[in-house]
Amino acid sequence: MTVPDQDQIPEVRRNTATLRSEDVLTAIGAAVAAVCLTALIFYWIAPFSGALGFVVVAFLAFLALYAVLLWLDGDGPSVRDRLVSAIVHGLAALLLVALVFVVSFTLIKGFSALAHPNFFTADLSVTGPLAPLTEGGGLHALVGTLEQIGLALLITIPVGLLCALFLSELRGPFPRLVRTVVEAMTALPSIVAGLFIYATVLLIFGFEPSGFAASLAISVMMLPIMIRAADVVLRLVPGHLKEASYALGSSRWRTAWTVVLPTARPGLATAIILATARGIGETSPVLLTAGYTKALNTDAFHDPQVSLPLATFMLIKSPEPNVVARGYGTAALLMVLVLLLFVIARLVGGRGPQELTPRQRRARARASARDFARFQRMEARRTPAPGDENP
Secondary structure (H helix, E strand, O other), X not given: OOXXXXXXXXXXXXXXXXXXXXXXXXXXXXXXXXXXXXXXXXXXXXXXXXXXXXHHHHHHHHHHHHHHHHHHHOOHHHHHHHHHHHHHHHHHHHHHHHHHHHHHHHXXXXXXXXXXXXXXXXXXXXXXXXXXXXXXXXXXXXXXXXXXXHHHHHHHHHHHHHHHHHHHHOOOHHHHHHHHHHHHHOOOOHHHHHHHHHHHHHHHOOOOOOHXXXXXXXXXXXXXXXXXXXXXXXXXXXXXXXHHHHHOOOOHHHHHXXXXXXXXXXXXXXXXXXXXXXXXXXXXXXXXXXXXXXXXXOOOOOOXXXXXXXXXXXXXXXXXXXXXXXXXXXXXXXXXXHHHHHHHXXXXXXXXXXXXXXXXXXXXXXXXXXXXXXXXHHHHHHOOOHHHOOO
């Protein structure tokens, strides 16, 4: 009997896919069994109720059953790897479901108010609690939110980015102290920021409740978030880029302006988004510093001015269904506004330092063509004509 040569034996191709059909069937079987077991516990064995509890118990039962099924067909390391992967993907799915539920619930509850065009063009100055949804709207809250968050961004963007640049570029006891204060302020309760602006700006300096005072309170909440996030982003800029700039003779601040900030622009846009998301949803500082009004006020420096979160908080407490629908409508409008601000920020800062827009590429091509034509003219002037050459 001849033994075949090892070189003549065809190599069996190994399956390198990360997801196998067996894994999918195991996960589906564990999920179905977990739902059935949870339903049995909730409706036949124990007097439990509630959708949230059902989901949590079903998820825990799924993990237990999935681990048992994996243990029957694999060894310890593979079981642990797949179980951890199931936990991570399951938690991500739960968070996504929670986000979809919150957004859809708000939109569905507020659709009856959002369906009327007057909701975007009118305020509540002459609208009573029994008025139909065809009267009144949330224009006053939308204008107040835009003005307040706009003024807050005008204050926090230059101050926050400069402070983050100061912390990332300089070393010493004073930057360490500033970083400690910033980290401590990230956990500052919003009511404390509102009381601080109320005690200083309104009581000591004598300003009246206005949108500008609310923007100052919002700025106090936004600054530590923006500084902390921007500081982390600026620290991630590669050191060899700054060293190359220093080697060419640039100063520290010239390097920061031309190298560090353009390189970290996408991350800085994310820091601004995080700070805006923190400030745009504040309610208590606005209530303390801007007051509440049902009328449209476009002057952010005089008279009370309401915002979308504050309007939602005040309207949702009413026992009238139409007023509650307007409250959900203002909440949905706030979510849409946050989404629009996020898209605008990503469009402004989403490109890398070397990525150009189509318009910038066309302008760069035209500039290169002009330079090429100028170089050709200069070369033609330097080159003598054939008849002008000396014998």
